[in-house]
Amino acid sequence: MARFAALLLILGAMVGVQYAGPPASSSTVALPLGFALIAAYLLGAVAERARLPRLSGYLVFGLLCGPFLLNLITATMARDLQLVNGFALALIALIAGLELNFTRLRTHLRGVIVIGGIVMMGSLALMTLVLWAAWPWLPFDDVGAGAGRLAAALVTAALVVSFSPTVTIAVIAESRSRGPLTELVMAIVIMADLLLILIFALAMQFARWAMSSAPADVGLSVQLSWEIIGSIAFGGIIGAAFAAYLRVIGREITLALLAVCALLAVVAPLWHFELILAALGAGLVVENIAPPQGDELRVAIERGALPVLIVFFAAAGASLQLDVLAVIGPLALLLAAGRFALIRGLAALAVRGAGLDDTPARMVWMGLISQAGVTLGLATIVATEFPAWGGQVRTLVVALTGIHVLVGPILLKAALQRAGEIGEV
Amino acid sequence: MQPGAEWPPELGRDVLDHQPAAVEGGWLWLPRRRPALGVQATAVPTLLFVLLGAALGPHGFNILTSAAVDHLQAVVWVALAVIGVFIGLGLFAVAADANSGIFASGAITAAVTIATVAGGLYGLVRQSSIALPVDPLAGCILIGICASVSAAVQTADGASPEVRRAARLADLDDVPLLVLGVTLLTAVVGGSVALRLLVTIAASGAIGFAGCLLFERASEAERGVFVTGAVLLLAGIGAYLGTSPLLSGCVAAAVWVRVPGSADRISARDLRTLQHPLVALLLIVAGALVEWNVTVLWLTGCIVILRFAAKLLATVVVAPLARISPSILAVVLLQPGIMGIALAVSAGQLLGDDYNWLVSSVTVSAVVSEAIAAFMPHDYEGA
Numbered sequence: 001m002a003r004f005a006a007l008l009l010i011l012g013a014m015v016g017v018q019y020a021g022p023p024a025s026s027s028t029v030a031l032p033l034g035f036a037l038i039a040a041y042l043l044g045a046v047a048e049r050a051r052l053p054r055l056s057g058y059l060v061f062g063l064l065c066g067p068f069l070l071n072l073i074t075a076t077m078a079r080d081l082q083l084v085n086g087f088a089l090a091l092i093a094l095i096a097g098l099e100l101n102f103t104r105l106r107t108h109l110r111g112v113i114v115i116g117g118i119v120m121m122g123s124l125a126l127m128t129l130v131l132w133a134a135w136p137w138l139p140f141d142d143v144g145a146g147a148g149r150l151a152a153a154l155v156t157a158a159l160v161v162s163f164s165p166t167v168t169i170a171v172i173a174e175s176r177s178r179g180p181l182t183e184l185v186m187a188i189v190i191m192a193d194l195l196l197i198l199i200f201a202l203a204m205q206f207a208r209w210a211m212s213s214a215p216a217d218v219g220l221s222v223q224l225s226w227e228i229i230g231s232i233a234f235g236g237i238i239g240a241a242f243a244a245y246l247r248v249i250g251r252e253i254t255l256a257l258l259a260v261c262a263l264l265a266v267v268a269p270l271w272h273f274e275l276i277l278a279a280l281g282a283g284l285v286v287e288n289i290a291p292p293q294g295d296e297l298r299v300a301i302e303r304g305a306l307p308v309l310i311v312f313f314a315a316a317g318a319s320l321q322l323d324v325l326a327v328i329g330p331l332a333l334l335l336a337a338g339r340f341a342l343i344r345g346l347a348a349l350a351v352r353g354a355g356l357d358d359t360p361a362r363m364v365w366m367g368l369i370s371q372a373g374v375t376l377g378l379a380t381i382v383a384t385e386f387p388a389w390g391g392q393v394r395t396l397v398v399a400l401t402g403i404h405v406l407v408g409p410i411l412l413k414a415a416l417q418r419a420g421e422i423g424e425v
Numbered sequence: 426m427q428p429g430a431e432w433p434p435e436l437g438r439d440v441l442d443h444q445p446a447a448v449e450g451g452w453l454w455l456p457r458r459r460p461a462l463g464v465q466a467t468a469v470p471t472l473l474f475v476l477l478g479a480a481l482g483p484h485g486f487n488i489l490t491s492a493a494v495d496h497l498q499a500v501v502w503v504a505l506a507v508i509g510v511f512i513g514l515g516l517f518a519v520a521a522d523a524n525s526g527i528f529a530s531g532a533i534t535a536a537v538t539i540a541t542v543a544g545g546l547y548g549l550v551r552q553s554s555i556a557l558p559v560d561p562l563a564g565c566i567l568i569g570i571c572a573s574v575s576a577a578v579q580t581a582d583g584a585s586p587e588v589r590r591a592a593r594l595a596d597l598d599d600v601p602l603l604v605l606g607v608t609l610l611t612a613v614v615g616g617s618v619a620l621r622l623l624v625t626i627a628a629s630g631a632i633g634f635a636g637c638l639l640f641e642r643a644s645e646a647e648r649g650v651f652v653t654g655a656v657l658l659l660a661g662i663g664a665y666l667g668t669s670p671l672l673s674g675c676v677a678a679a680v681w682v683r684v685p686g687s688a689d690r691i692s693a694r695d696l697r698t699l700q701h702p703l704v705a706l707l708l709i710v711a712g713a714l715v716e717w718n719v720t721v722l723w724l725t726g727c728i729v730i731l732r733f734a735a736k737l738l739a740t741v742v743v744a745p746l747a748r749i750s751p752s753i754l755a756v757v758l759l760q761p762g763i764m765g766i767a768l769a770v771s772a773g774q775l776l777g778d779d780y781n782w783l784v785s786s787v788t789v790s791a792v793v794s795e796a797i798a799a800f801m802p803h804d805y806e807g808a
Contacts, residue, residue, distance in 0.1 A: 031661025
């Protein structure tokens with residue numbers, strides 16, 4: 001009751017402030033940040049009581065208060081809130097790395113490769129085929145027949161079938177899950193993310209060649225090596241330094257953890273590293289080469305991650321473009337249903353193939369539905385390079401992501417709950 | 426909590442005037458030893474941070490570029506809100522057991538300083554060939570308000586009642602800075618002044634009450650979220666409405682002190698970890714904003730001299746009324762602390778580059794005044 005009264009007071013303050021007129025300062029990011037931090041947290045607690053992931057509460061908060069509904073977080077504020085994105089992505093991926101223990105993972109390695117490979121490659125192949133066949137009837141610009149259409153279908157399919165390591169890891173972190181299903185899902189989405197970057201880069205090269213919008217880049221392999229191997233190596237160096245700090249100094253760990261994330265978020269884009277891979281590399285080094293003793297790091301993560309996750313997902317909810325969903329909704333729903341069926345079917349097949357159908361692994365498909373930031377980022381690259389059909393594909397991907405970012409966390413938490421892995425950390 | 430009850434000793438005053446952790450942490454070991462020579466320690470870190478900002482800033486080596494300073498705006502708003510909260514916590518705890526004589530003395534001190542500095546400076550500006558880019562009267566009054574604040578002094582446990590009264594008086598002279606300074610600032614920003622001030626007070630009060638409802642029943646992790654969220658909201662309210670987060674922070678703190686419970690202690694404890702880095706950052710940004718030109722140097726000289734004269738005049742007027750020895754009161758009042766710099770930075774953030782001369786002259790004059798005060802012989806410590 002007290003919390004509800006506090007929420008009403010804060011809502012009243014926000015309404016009052018916006019009633020007084022337009023902002024007097026160009027920098028008003030503190031207002032939505034503070035509002036999101038408290039109000040989204042309170043809504044997350046309500047979601048938890050309803051046995052939903054807290055993240056869903058944060059997302060729904062963003063959606064309700066965002067520019068398309070209550071407009072308490074205006075479009076400008078929603079854009080300002082995205083400032084925390086890089087930082088949040090680094091923190092989430094670092095946590096993922098810290099959760100991936102190679103010794104424990106070795107027992108699931110076959111499952112990860114079989115399930116991840118079949119689901120990712122199978123979905124990609126089938127979705128490419130469907131999109132290629134249906135392209136003339138889709139609301140996209142004509143890309144001609146033959147190689148052009150195949151390239152466009154392949155690029156679009158890569159975006160449609162991608163998973164979200166961010167959301168998956170965030171759900172696992174906030175529900176403090178640990179167990180075989182948790183490790184399997186996390187390893188699969190991370191492997192799929194690596195594969196996606198590779199496939200996307202190759203598909204884009206093919207599209208460039210097929211549509212002659214730009215000459216094929218001869219340095220592709222160098223670029224990919226830099227992006228993948230370089231990112232992990234860079235993250236590994238940062239991770240080694242962080243591990244040394246934990247061992248030698250071991251004080252103010254929350255602050256040090258946040259500083260590591262800030263460093264990764266700032267430096268990785270400057271050197272064209274993949275931020276998620278770099279942060280993941282840092283976490284892997286800490287966990288597998290120089291694991292910290294005691295609970296200090298876990299406590300620091302809990303303290304540091306909570307506000308970052310709240311703001312990140314509230315911002316994601318506020319930036320969901322409901323107008324786009326309204327326009328392209330039916331097609332997006334159809335594709336979402338198709339993707340859902342593909343992932344579920346292929347995962348069932350793969351789990352049986354890996355001999356894991358009597359284990360919690362049979363629910364792995366529920367952890368592969370989420371989509372979020374990485375997908376949107378890649379869609380923006382397509383829209384920039386191929387403004388005509390790429391822009392339309394981006395609109396579709398925005399709508400699809402809107403659906404999956406809401407549904408995915410709910411399914412994953414339900415799976416973790418059924419597997420009895422929640423609250424085990 | 427009842428106002429003032431079980432108040433930790435460092436909260437009954439402007440803790441921020443003794444801000445830099447560096448001194449307490451020990452890396453500035455030299456200043457720590459200076460009181461033994463009869464020199465106050467507080468000047469050196471303020472001077473260092475401002476000088477560091479000036480050296481790194483766009484008018485120095487340009488490591489902290491204009492774009493970087495712009496990006497730091499949001500953090501500066503948060504720093505101002507935290508300062509506002511600590512002003513409020515200190516002010517309302519002190520006000521609870523201060524008598525009307527001390528209140529009146531504080532008000533007279535501030536009024537004499539504002540009138541002398543603002544009036545004198547305006548007269549000098551009109552007489553000189555210095556051309557200010559904006560309304561010189563509003564600028565001079567704002568400078569007068571910034572100059573009116575005195576830093577609080579640390580008193581030893583066994584300090585005499587006279588020294589305690591002087592310290593209390595120095596605490597209470599923050600009131601004009603908040604009331605007059607923020608009102609004038611809001612008026613200069615433009616729009617409906619009364620509405621924006623009213624909404625700032627109402628919204629900050631609402632955040633204060635929400636804090637009372639949230640802080641006490643929260644787990645440690647939740648409390649971190651709530652306290653941080655509340656301070657961000659307070660910073661955002663001041664920034665959005667153009668009324669300065671100093672006011673919004675102070676209003677919320679007033680609620681936390683006055684409403685029974687421990688919201689004041691919880692917020693103070695949680696914010697103390699943020700306080701030192703944020704104040705250091707504020708001083709660095711203030712230093713980075715300093716422009717070195719003839720106008721600024723001329724204004725700085727005038728402000729330092731006028732403030733010195735005003736504080737001595739205020740001492741003469743107030744010392745008998747407050748029953749404090751003039752030699753003690755003068756030394757206490759001469760130290761400017763960082764509140765004036767905070768208001769000037771607030772003005773710079775809201776009013777833009779046209780008011781850079783104000784930020785520059787207030788910052789440099791505060792540092793010079795602090796240095797002068799540091800070399801004043803004082804015998805009140807532990808008195």
